[in-house]
Every structure is written in C-alpha cells, then in structure tokens.
Amino acid sequence: MQLRDDFAKHISELHNPIDRPYTASIDKSLLKNTEDIEHLNKEIHDVNPDYLTFLPAYFWVFYFTIGWVYFSSFWLGNYFLQDIGEVVFIDDEFSIFDIVFSFLWIVVFGTPLILFLYQLIRKHFIRTQYYFLKKQQKIAYYYRPLWKFRQPYELKIVEYKDVIPDLHQDPYNRAYTPLNLYVADPETGDITHHLKLEDYRVNPRVQWAFIRTYMESLADDLPIDSQFCEAYPADTSKSLFACADIIYRKNGILPSDHSGSGQIMVFIIGSIIALGNLFQANHYQCTKRAILHPDVQKLLTWDGQDNPYPIQPITDEAKLAFEGRNWEVNVRWVCIILINVGLFVWAVVAYNS
Known part of the structure; x- marks a missing residue:
C-alpha cells in the first residue's frame, strides 16, 4: 500500500470519485474557468506531443517551516545576545548548567535553521514530478514511502x-481539496498506486479536465496560452536564484525574459520573504524527475520539432540565468538576502535593547 493512514486503503472507501479516463465526455465548460486555466498554464513545466508535466505543487508544510525557521532563529539570537551574553560578558560566570542548557537551547531552536541551510546546500529530493505520457498513454513518476527516507526512489509507470x-x-481543512489519482487491483480493490498532485490552488475538477483533454484529445482542444505558459528549465538549472525568479514571474511581478526590469518591486517583496522564495526555488531545483530515467526516456518519441502546443520559449537572458551567469539576477538576489539579513539583525538588536 502506498498510502498515508488518512487515505482510503480500498477503492470502495474513496471520498468522491469522478469520471475515469475515456468513460465519459470531457466537460468542456470547466476549461472556460479563466483563473484556473491561467493557473495551470503558469504551472506547466513542459507540454509537447509526448508528455505533459507541471511544476511540482508546493505543500502546506512550507508555510509552517518558514515560520519555524524565523521564530526559532529569532529566539536563538535573543538567547545568545541577552542571556548568554549577560552571564559570560557581564557576570563573568559560566556554570555546567549554563553549558548544558545552552546546548539544549541550540538543539531545540537552532535545528530548523541548520536543516534549512543543509537542504539548500545538499538539495535532497522532497517531491516528485508526474509525467503524463500522451503517446504511450502512461503516467511515470518516482515513489518512496515518507517514513522510509533512506530507501531510494522507485520508478513507477502506470496505465x-x-x-x-x-x-x-x-478533514481538518475543508478548503483543501486536491486531486488524487489511484490505481487499484481489479480483483481485490486494494489501491496499488497513489498519485498525489496536491495543488490546492486550482479547482481539482478543472485540473482533471485539463489532464484528460491533453491525454485524450487533439492539441487544439487544450487551452494553452503562451502568454502564461512558459518553458522553465528547472530540471537543468544550476542557479537557485533563477529558480526563485519563477515565483515572481508566475505571479506577473516580473517579465519572463530575465531582463532586470521590475527590480524595485522585487526588493520590496523579496526582502520580506526571501527565505521562503529560496526554499521554494530549492524545491523546484531538486525535484525528482522521472523524465531523466532511461526507462521513461525510451518511451518518448518526440524529436523536439514542431510543438503543436504554444509555449513561451526561453530567452537568451533566461538561459544565462538558469546557468547562473546572469549578473542582474544574481546581484538582485544577493541584495535581497543582504536586506533581509539586515532587517532580521535590526529586529533582534531592537528586541534586546
């Protein structure tokens, strides 16, 4: 079973099954939802006659993780600047109790920041990406049980x-209704595969209609708008900063050519949530991608020419950015980080003054 405890273990226990592939006509009215279609266009990582894949959907833990990092770092700084500083530099005393207590304090409040920095450097896989193979009528992805983090990812290919x-x-958040795809044993009904798309920002019925249209219909039927659908080479990027720019470009804050315009808005927004943006960029950069596996590669037949799906090409500036050689992108993010660090230091000093 590839399921968490809160999901059904048998096909009869599913919450709200909807139309299966090829079993009913696709509800084209769902594809007229402008906001959801624009969102899906921005999330597309690649679309061509062979496969469709979206940028990996982010998850709720992100918001809590960033909050944990900030508050833990804040209190860690407060403890060292005030409590330890007073004991060592003012009272000139430091007992065994102070040493043990300081160590425990570092472990409890410093671990989130250490793990955060460790992830940025090592780039361990957090999520996988699903590849909808149109010509082969298959879905390819990697899977590893959450509790078996030492186990290598296993390639899965389902019909x-x-x-x-x-x-x-x-059950704890009625607004969170993601699309889940299951494959069950036809004899026992036991679920053998569970694909968790987990994009809560789009109507799951629209997302499923979008996927079905790609897999079952002609290219002209898929509502692709090149104004929103951009080719992000996140899987080949050497630049964390270029991946972080994706967040702004998807929200329309920056143009897609990495030309350096719109810098003031980036400084204002980016300086406040820089850690969050970089963590999400790290997520894009190191996602486990089945397309790189030879067993999936040999299923592809597209020669890279004459893509019937309109998609905005990568500019020369963007290519440099994703290679880590676009100085405007690099300088922008260095400045954002410095501003963010300065604001954080100011807050700690102000709190302890």
Missing part, C-alpha cells in the same frame, strides 16, 4: 486508463 480520480477533502 492511464487504469487511473481512478478522487477528490480527497482534508
């Missing part, structure tokens, strides 16, 4: 026609 889509509603 698209066997997928059972379900709208799983989180």
Whole structure:
C-alpha cells in the first residue's frame, strides 16, 4: 500500500470519485474557468506531443517551516545576545548548567535553521514530478514511502486508463481539496498506486479536465496560452536564484525574459520573504524527475520539432540565468538576502535593547 493512514486503503472507501479516463465526455465548460486555466498554464513545466508535466505543487508544510525557521532563529539570537551574553560578558560566570542548557537551547531552536541551510546546500529530493505520457498513454513518476527516507526512489509507470480520480477533502481543512489519482487491483480493490498532485490552488475538477483533454484529445482542444505558459528549465538549472525568479514571474511581478526590469518591486517583496522564495526555488531545483530515467526516456518519441502546443520559449537572458551567469539576477538576489539579513539583525538588536 502506498498510502498515508488518512487515505482510503480500498477503492470502495474513496471520498468522491469522478469520471475515469475515456468513460465519459470531457466537460468542456470547466476549461472556460479563466483563473484556473491561467493557473495551470503558469504551472506547466513542459507540454509537447509526448508528455505533459507541471511544476511540482508546493505543500502546506512550507508555510509552517518558514515560520519555524524565523521564530526559532529569532529566539536563538535573543538567547545568545541577552542571556548568554549577560552571564559570560557581564557576570563573568559560566556554570555546567549554563553549558548544558545552552546546548539544549541550540538543539531545540537552532535545528530548523541548520536543516534549512543543509537542504539548500545538499538539495535532497522532497517531491516528485508526474509525467503524463500522451503517446504511450502512461503516467511515470518516482515513489518512496515518507517514513522510509533512506530507501531510494522507485520508478513507477502506470496505465492511464487504469487511473481512478478522487477528490480527497482534508478533514481538518475543508478548503483543501486536491486531486488524487489511484490505481487499484481489479480483483481485490486494494489501491496499488497513489498519485498525489496536491495543488490546492486550482479547482481539482478543472485540473482533471485539463489532464484528460491533453491525454485524450487533439492539441487544439487544450487551452494553452503562451502568454502564461512558459518553458522553465528547472530540471537543468544550476542557479537557485533563477529558480526563485519563477515565483515572481508566475505571479506577473516580473517579465519572463530575465531582463532586470521590475527590480524595485522585487526588493520590496523579496526582502520580506526571501527565505521562503529560496526554499521554494530549492524545491523546484531538486525535484525528482522521472523524465531523466532511461526507462521513461525510451518511451518518448518526440524529436523536439514542431510543438503543436504554444509555449513561451526561453530567452537568451533566461538561459544565462538558469546557468547562473546572469549578473542582474544574481546581484538582485544577493541584495535581497543582504536586506533581509539586515532587517532580521535590526529586529533582534531592537528586541534586546
């Protein structure tokens, strides 16, 4: 079973199954939802006659992780600047109790920041990406149980026609209803594969209609707008900063050519949430991608020419950015980090003054 405890273990226990592949006509009215379609266009990582894939959906833990890092770092700084500083530099005393207590304090409040920096450097896989292979009518992805983090990722290839889509509603958050795709044993009904798309920012019915249209219909039927759908080479990027720019470009804050315009808005927004942006960029940069596996590569037949799906090409500036050689992008993010560090130091000093 490839399921968390809060998901169904048997196909009869699914929450809200919807139409399966090829079993009913696609509801084209869902594809007229402008906001959801624009969102999906911005999330597309690549679309061509062979495969469709989205940028990996982010997850709720991100918000709590960043908050934990900030508050833990804040209190860690407060402790060292005030409590330890008073004991060592003012009272000139330092007992065994102070040493043990300081060590425990570092472990409790310093671990989030240490793990955060460790992830930025090592780039361990957090999420995987699903590849919808149109010509082969398959879905390829990597899987590893959450609790078996030492186990290597295993490549999974499932038949698209066997997928059972379900709208799983989180019992603790009724607004969170992601699209889940299951594959079950036809004899026992036990679920053998679970694909968690987990994009809560889009109507899951629209997302499923979008996927079905790609897999089952002609290219002209897919609502692709090159104004929003951009080719992000996140899987080949050597630049964390270029990946972080994706966040701004998806929200329309920056143009897509990495030309350096719109810097003031980036400084204002980026300086406040720089850690969050960099963490999300790290997520894009190191996602486990099945497309790199030879067993998936040999399923592809597209020669890279005459893509029937309109998608905004990568500019020369963007290519330099993703190679880490665009000085405007690099300088911008260095300045953002310096501003962010300065604000953080100011807050700690002000609190302890």
